[in-house]
Amino acid sequence: MLEILHEYGLMLLIGEYPHGKLGGLALTLIISFVSLFATFPCSVVIALARTSQVTWLQKLATGFVHSVRAIPLLMLIFWAYFALPMLIGFPIDATVTLVVAIVIYQTAYLGEIIAAGINGLPKGQVEAAKALGLGYVPTTFRVILPQALFNVIPGIINQLTTIIKESSLGSIIAVSELSYVMLQVNSNEVTKPLQIFGILAATYFILCFCLSQATNWLERRIANKRTGRFFVEALA
Amino acid sequence: MIEFDKVSKWFGAVKVLTSVSASVAKGSTVVLCGPSGSGKSTLARTVNRLEPIQEGTITIDGHDIHATGVDVNKLRTGIGFVFQQFNLFPHLTVLENVMLPLQRIRSYSRKDAAPLAMEMLSRVGLAEKAKSLPADISGGQSQRVAIARSLILNPGVLILDEPTSALDPEMVGEVLKLLRRLSEDGMTMMCVTHEMGFAREVSDRIWFLKKGELRFDDEPTAFFSSDAPSEVRSFLSAVNRTH
Numbered sequence: 001m002l003e004i005l006h007e008y009g010l011m012l013l014i015g016e017y018p019h020g021k022l023g024g025l026a027l028t029l030i031i032s033f034v035s036l037f038a039t040f041p042c043s044v045v046i047a048l049a050r051t052s053q054v055t056w057l058q059k060l061a062t063g064f065v066h067s068v069r070a071i072p073l074l075m076l077i078f079w080a081y082f083a084l085p086m087l088i089g090f091p092i093d094a095t096v097t098l099v100v101a102i103v104i105y106q107t108a109y110l111g112e113i114i115a116a117g118i119n120g121l122p123k124g125q126v127e128a129a130k131a132l133g134l135g136y137v138p139t140t141f142r143v144i145l146p147q148a149l150f151n152v153i154p155g156i157i158n159q160l161t162t163i164i165k166e167s168s169l170g171s172i173i174a175v176s177e178l179s180y181v182m183l184q185v186n187s188n189e190v191t192k193p194l195q196i197f198g199i200l201a202a203t204y205f206i207l208c209f210c211l212s213q214a215t216n217w218l219e220r221r222i223a224n225k226r227t228g229r230f231f232v233e234a235l236a
Numbered sequence: 237m238i239e240f241d242k243v244s245k246w247f248g249a250v251k252v253l254t255s256v257s258a259s260v261a262k263g264s265t266v267v268l269c270g271p272s273g274s275g276k277s278t279l280a281r282t283v284n285r286l287e288p289i290q291e292g293t294i295t296i297d298g299h300d301i302h303a304t305g306v307d308v309n310k311l312r313t314g315i316g317f318v319f320q321q322f323n324l325f326p327h328l329t330v331l332e333n334v335m336l337p338l339q340r341i342r343s344y345s346r347k348d349a350a351p352l353a354m355e356m357l358s359r360v361g362l363a364e365k366a367k368s369l370p371a372d373i374s375g376g377q378s379q380r381v382a383i384a385r386s387l388i389l390n391p392g393v394l395i396l397d398e399p400t401s402a403l404d405p406e407m408v409g410e411v412l413k414l415l416r417r418l419s420e421d422g423m424t425m426m427c428v429t430h431e432m433g434f435a436r437e438v439s440d441r442i443w444f445l446k447k448g449e450l451r452f453d454d455e456p457t458a459f460f461s462s463d464a465p466s467e468v469r470s471f472l473s474a475v476n477r478t479h
Contacts, residue, residue, distance in 0.1 A: 122321075124319060124321050124323035125323060125325065127286060127319070127323065128319060128324075128325070130286065130312065131284055131286060131312055131315075131317035131319075131386075132312065132313070132317075132336070132337045132341070132385070132386070132389075133309045133310065133311075133312035133313035133337065133341055133389070134309070134336075134337070134340055134341065135309050138340040138341075142325075142336065142340060143325055146327050147325075147327050150327065
């Protein structure tokens with residue numbers, strides 16, 4: 001195992017870079033973080049629509065969430081990779097395809113988490129904002145979202161671990177992220193699948209385990225100090 | 237002046253207000269009392285349209301609050317409303333809670349809003365808590381902040397929905413003292429409360445509701461006299477037993 005790490009360690013970390021495209025763990029992390037950052041605003045929009053008083057908006061968002069949750073991500077990737085270029089008439093980069101598919105898919109899930117955060121706020125908060133004469137925009141951005149998003153920070157980080165794992169599907173459309181790189185290593189070193197995929201599993205495990213530990217720590221912190229000093233420090 | 241004219245309201249099939257007609261004179265304090273489920277809180281909440289009504293009219297200074305074209309947010313800025321559970325925004329400091337309406341409704345900058353909010357906090361005796369978070373102050377202090385926040389836009393009317401019911405007994409006094417001062421300063425107030433001592437000393441009129449009907453509307457002396465209707469007397473003896 002150490003042999004493989006010695007020989008392919010750099011490839012595992014950055015792919016063929018600087019002689020070729022950036023890949024490996026670095027690309028996995030870039031795909032994951034870019035996906036999360038792009039998913040976040042989309043999810044807020046979906047969550048606001050889901051909790052909206054405007055019926056058609058609520059129905060539209062609900063339809064989106066239910067449709068996306070009823071299909072596998074892999075199918076979404078196939079659609080984006082094979083079908084979309086035919087529809088729009090020009091090819092799309094595989095990495096971009098993967099990110100777009102993850103963003104669409106995760107928007108449904110993260111949107112539900114944020115909507116739960118909004119629904120979980122005491123009714124009195126919205127009533128107080130209404131009674132002060134605050135309109136929809138200040139109520140949403142000054143009263144509801146700061147509280148709801150703070151409460152769902154653990155859920156957001158949790159989705160990051162899911163995204164990291166989902167990014168491995170990129171190997172199917174030749175995105176040279178971590179799994180793809182290790183598949184290539186496996187084709188070079190045909191006789192050592194146990195070691196190679198052991199390293200792959202361990203890398204994902206360490207990454208996701210650290211994140212889930214961070215989530216647990218944050219959850220405790222938020223439960224303890226939901227309304228305490230930590231609130232302002234975290235938002236400042 | 238607030239006028240209720242034959243106001244009725246249903247929650248689904250349940251009628252919670254039945255043809256309530258009464259008025260609150262400018263600068264006067266009206267206490268609303270009655271047994272649980274009598275509709276007193278609901279009636280208070282109709283004034284700033286937190287609760288819609290199905291029949292009748294409510295006018296403030298002659299203007300129908302349900303007339304077409306009435307901007308409900310603008311209407312609400314003219315009516316201070318204080319909740320039983322304070323409903324302070326927990327992620328904002330005490331000062332920021334009071335500043336928020338100035339910044340978001342009157343478009344004041346933070347710099348311009350802060351001294352006005354500080355002045356209001358001084359009026360309720362909490363200037364030194366300006367930088368605290370709601371979680372770090374007591375219930376009585378929270379309610380005083382909520383009152384400061386509801387007064388920051390200089391509303392003509394202040395509605396209070398059981399402002400002391402969620403407080404520990406030793407904190408009730410500080411809130412009532414503040415309300416008494418506001419009443420003496422000529423604020424038009426409608427206060428839902430079970431504090432009969434406050435009702436007797438501070439209010440100009442007492443409304444007694446039962447089963448959604450306004451059964452009694454008179455001065456405190458009449459309310460507490462032995463000539464009061466029997467349902468008022470039995471309500472008072474029930475309240476006295478628990479206080």
